Amino acid sequence: MMAQTPTILEKRQLSENVFCLRVSAPLIARERKAGQFILLSIDGEFGERIPLTIADADAEAGSITLIFQRVGMTTAKLASLNVGDTLAVLVGPLGQPTHIENVGTVVCVGGGIGVAPLYPIVQALKAAGNYVVTIIGARNKELMILEDEMRAQSDELIVCTDDGSYGRKALVTQPLKEVCERAEKPALAVAIGPPIMMKFCAETTRPYAVHTVVSLNTIMVDGTGMCGGCRVTVGGESKFVCVDGPEFDGHQVDFDGMMKRLQAYRNQERQAMTDHENHACNLDQAYRAATETK
Amino acid sequence: MSHPTRDELNARAVAKLAEIGDAGASLKPKERMAIPSQDMPAQDPDVRRNNTSEVATGYTEAQALLEAQRCLRCKNQPCVQGCPVAINIRDFVTAIADGDFQSAVNTIKQTSLLPAICGRVCPQETQCQAECTLGKSLKDPMQSVAIGRLERFVADWERERGTISVPEVKPATGKKVGVIGSGPAGLVVAADVRREGHEVTVFEAFHKFGGVMLYGIPEFRLPKEIVRREVETLKAMGVNLVPNFVVGRTRKLMDLLEKDGFDALFVGTGAGLPNFMNIEGENLVGVFSANEYLTRANLMRAYEKGRAATPIAHSRKVAVLGGGNVAMDAARTALRLGAEEVHLIYRRTEKEMPARVEEVEHAKEEGVQFHMLQNAKRILGDEHGLVTSIECLRYELGEPDASGRRRPVEVKGSEFEFEVDTVIVAIGNTSNPLIKQTTPGLETTKWGTLVADDNGQTTIPRVFAGGDIVLGAATVILAMGQGRRAAASINQLLAGE
Ligand SMILES: Cc1cc2nc3c(=O)[nH]c(=O)nc-3n(C[C@H](O)[C@H](O)[C@H](O)COP(=O)(O)OP(=O)(O)OC[C@H]3O[C@@H](n4cnc5c(N)ncnc54)[C@H](O)[C@@H]3O)c2cc1C
Ligand code: FES
Numbered sequence: 142m143m144a145q146t147p148t149i150l151e152k153r154q155l156s157e158n159v160f161c162l163r164v165s166a167p168l169i170a171r172e173r174k175a176g177q178f179i180l181l182s183i184d185g186e187f188g189e190r191i192p193l194t195i196a197d198a199d200a201e202a203g204s205i206t207l208i209f210q211r212v213g214m215t216t217a218k219l220a221s222l223n224v225g226d227t228l229a230v231l232v233g234p235l236g237q238p239t240h241i242e243n244v245g246t247v248v249c250v251g252g253g254i255g256v257a258p259l260y261p262i263v264q265a266l267k268a269a270g271n272y273v274v275t276i277i278g279a280r281n282k283e284l285m286i287l288e289d290e291m292r293a294q295s296d297e298l299i300v301c302t303d304d305g306s307y308g309r310k311a312l313v314t315q316p317l318k319e320v321c322e323r324a325e326k327p328a329l330a331v332a333i334g335p336p337i338m339m340k341f342c343a344e345t346t347r348p349y350a351v352h353t354v355v356s357l358n359t360i361m362v363d364g365t366g367m368c369g370g371c372r373v374t375v376g377g378e379s380k381f382v383c384v385d386g387p388e389f390d391g392h393q394v395d396f397d398g399m400m401k402r403l404q405a406y407r408n409q410e411r412q413a414m415t416d417h418e419n420h421a422c423n424l425d426q427a428y429r430a431a432t433e434t435k
Numbered sequence: 436m437s438h439p440t441r442d443e444l445n446a447r448a449v450a451k452l453a454e455i456g457d458a459g460a461s462l463k464p465k466e467r468m469a470i471p472s473q474d475m476p477a478q479d480p481d482v483r484r485n486n487t488s489e490v491a492t493g494y495t496e497a498q499a500l501l502e503a504q505r506c507l508r509c510k511n512q513p514c515v516q517g518c519p520v521a522i523n524i525r526d527f528v529t530a531i532a533d534g535d536f537q538s539a540v541n542t543i544k545q546t547s548l549l550p551a552i553c554g555r556v557c558p559q560e561t562q563c564q565a566e567c568t569l570g571k572s573l574k575d576p577m578q579s580v581a582i583g584r585l586e587r588f589v590a591d592w593e594r595e596r597g598t599i600s601v602p603e604v605k606p607a608t609g610k611k612v613g614v615i616g617s618g619p620a621g622l623v624v625a626a627d628v629r630r631e632g633h634e635v636t637v638f639e640a641f642h643k644f645g646g647v648m649l650y651g652i653p654e655f656r657l658p659k660e661i662v663r664r665e666v667e668t669l670k671a672m673g674v675n676l677v678p679n680f681v682v683g684r685t686r687k688l689m690d691l692l693e694k695d696g697f698d699a700l701f702v703g704t705g706a707g708l709p710n711f712m713n714i715e716g717e718n719l720v721g722v723f724s725a726n727e728y729l730t731r732a733n734l735m736r737a738y739e740k741g742r743a744a745t746p747i748a749h750s751r752k753v754a755v756l757g758g759g760n761v762a763m764d765a766a767r768t769a770l771r772l773g774a775e776e777v778h779l780i781y782r783r784t785e786k787e788m789p790a791r792v793e794e795v796e797h798a799k800e801e802g803v804q805f806h807m808l809q810n811a812k813r814i815l816g817d818e819h820g821l822v823t824s825i826e827c828l829r830y831e832l833g834e835p836d837a838s839g840r841r842r843p844v845e846v847k848g849s850e851f852e853f854e855v856d857t858v859i860v861a862i863g864n865t866s867n868p869l870i871k872q873t874t875p876g877l878e879t880t881k882w883g884t885l886v887a888d889d890n891g892q893t894t895i896p897r898v899f900a901g902g903d904i905v906l907g908a909a910t911v912i913l914a915m916g917q918g919r920r921a922a923a924s925i926n927q928l929l930a931g932e
Contacts, residue, residue, distance in 0.1 A: 168680070168685050168686065169685065172684065172685060172686065182642070185642045185643075229642065230642045230678075230679055231679060232679040232680070232685070233681075233684065233685065234684055234685070235681065235684055362727055362730055362731065363640065363641065363707075363730065364681075365640050365681055365707065365867065365869060366707060366708050366867050366868070366869060367707035367708070367709070367726055367730070367867065368709065368724055368726045368727035368730055369709045369711065369723075369724040369726065369727055370723070370724075370727040372711075372718060373718070374718050379713070379717065379718060384868075384869060398718050398820065401719075401720055401819060401820030401821075402718070402820065404819070404820075405721070405819075405820070405821065
């Protein structure tokens with residue numbers, strides 16, 4: 142029952158700024174379900190606590206897999222850790238698991254690092270008997286992750302890049318629109334990625350009335366509903382992402398409000414990072430920063 | 436406002452004590468009543484608003500000896516009735532007057548396990564000190580014997596001398612008890628159950644132990660070292676402390692009971708769900724719940740600029756909504772984080788404020804601006820979603836409501852707006868629903884608190900509960916009292932098996 146110190150068992154670099162860690166966490170590995178996340182902190186005394194979705198888990202080996210993008214101070218430190226290093230805080234699995242059901246055809250959309258948290262959901266939806274169409278997108282070929290894994294779990298896989306360096310040259314919303322226009326319209330869409338991408342995915346599916354689930358990645362402190370720092374407006378009401386979410390009806394989420402809240406913290410972090418060079422802090426990056434949780 | 440320094444207060448007490456000489460024990464009530472009540476030495480307001488050290492520095496020995504002489508030693512001891520855990524107040528105060536500090540602490544510890552904490556944070560003026568005969572005779576409850584300050588004095592005395600002894604633990608019984616949450620309720624259950632020889636494991640969602648005493652109540656009011664010492668004592672008793680473990684998520688409550696071999700569980704998860712006002716602009720950037728603001732400041736040490744990674748807004752003008760301890764703590768923390776102006780906005784009048792009187796006074800001295808009979812109507816922001824101002828309404832007191840308090844009613848058309856960049860909402864907490872949601876059969880009241888009887892027994896056998904999760908947002912002493920009763924029930928249950 143004693144939670145042992147979480148230790149990094151394996152580290153892989155998936156692209157220039159995307160890393161994959163396998164961490165020992167037997168209790169979390171045993172309980173976690175698709176869609177859930179953890180909070181971690183590298184330094185228990187002064188460290189920031191950041192949420193990361195559990196990309197995969199092995200209950201037998203007692204380990205979980207985390208995929209993250211190096212964007213902020215904490216993720217930069219995390220990326221610098223090596224096999225054998227430990228984490229001061231690792232708590233979870235948090236949030237409501239994804240509701241998994243056989244609804245027929247589902248379309249799953251992952252953007253950038255959002256492909257990582259989408260992966261266990263694709264796995265679970267497929268296992269439940271759905272026909273799964275997966276769309277994954279990235280800015281360029283170099284940033285594309287988990288393509289083979291996704292292909293293995295999906296009935297159809299559509300790959301696109303913003304610059305056309307790999308797959309179709311398109312934003313993920315284009316193939317999403319096409320899938321919605323098919324004769325057998327999907328019964329469900331799941332979109333995970335930068336907030337701006339999720340917002341446009343929700344706008345894309347809205348006219349087709351395809352129920353669209355998005356997974357939000359707000360700032361978090363405790364992850365148990367205690368602080369309200371993770372709140373977003375959904376359907377005109379305040380919701381706490383850590384306990385009511387992380388998944389919500391994308392047609393109800395106030396994405397603009399959420400992006401402003403993320404932006405504000407990023408601005409502060411930018412100050413905190415002045416001595417951490419190596420970070421192009423343009424607006425685009427800041428939006429993508431949100432995906433560090435994914 | 437300038438206050439006498441600690442040295443001055445001490446010198447006055449020393450002189451007065453010399454005057455009394457050996458006559459202490461035989462003073463007449465009239466003479467006791469004539470002894471001036473001893474002010475609490477405190478850091479100078481202008482100094483302390485720039486640091487996080489404790490504001491009230493505690494009685495000197497002479498002050499404690501003198502203050503204890505003020506007690507009239509009433510036969511009927513009304514103060515004890517005012518104490519939620521019925522501490523034997525007259526006896527411990529008399530022991531202090533006699534200079535026997537160890538015996539005074541021992542007397543307190545018969546009923547209270549956390550005197551250094553309760554002496555600092557209990558609302559004495561509405562509990563023991565409200566009933567004090569001296570205060571009544573002098574027609575001023577603030578002139579009552581300073582029971583809380585005396586309690587703190589002897590508890591600190593013991594801690595500073597290093598004479599706190601680790602309570603004895605009976606031989607192992609082979610029974611296992613799980614305690615969920617490490618606030619005051621959980622900590623006392625762990626101590627009381629462990630003493631009987633049962634194996635005790637405390638599960639805490641955060642990475643540090645102490646609950647609200649750690650991440651809510653600020654350092655300047657309750658030094659974290661004191662909480663840490665209580666936790667160290669538990670460790671020395673052999674209690675297992677498991678951090679980063681969210682019961683309901685990391686493991687379901689029923690799994691602990693049915694699969695992991697726990698014989699009984701205590702749920703002390705507190706009142707951790709912040710209320711918001713549901714007004715326009717509440718999700719703007721710069722609006723925090725007091726829980727978030729204080730947690731960032733206390734637990735993640737946002738006040739140690741440069742070292743803390745968890746950022747907190749650098750605020751210039753802050754509005755705090757609420758009138759309880761939480762609101763005072765948030766307002767005073769904002770000052771310490773460098774705010775130029777802090778405005779406290781409360782719907783009723785100062786008389787109705789639930790905060791401890793001492794905290795209200797301290798907040799004012801430090802420069803928090805009080806705006807009574809006002810309430811926020813909406814929060815306004817700029818195009819980036821950042822808070823720019825708050826719009827308030829004026830209120831007046833109307834007819835008394837069911838609780839006897841005069842209900843504030845809004846003055847129509849009295850809206851006015853002022854500039855702020857941060858709004859901290861401190862209007863109370865409700866119970867965290869996580870355990871309830873993940874534990875079928877665990878019943879709650881319509882307020883979301885767990886249903887538990889006087890012994891702390893919930894609607895599931897072997898599962899007990901106490902503290903804020905049962906009472907709603909209450910106090911440390913009530914949480915401790917409930918914890919002790921639940922621990923007694925657990926010990927009784929396990930002894931019978
Ligand atoms: C800012 C502030 C100031 C206050 N000032 C005063 C004061 O001056 N005087 C006074 O008497 N009272 C004061 N109070 C109230 C007092 O702190 C509480 O009444 C008291 O701490 C309640 O104790 P508790 O043990 O019930 O819960 P808490 O202290 O709330 O502790 C609960 C613990 O359980 C943990 N937990 C929650 N859910 C889970 C889970 N699922 N699994 C594992 N762990 C979990 C939490 O992380 C927390 O550590 C104040 C409260 C606040 C917020
Ligand atoms: S992270 Fe604190 S309430 Fe969600």
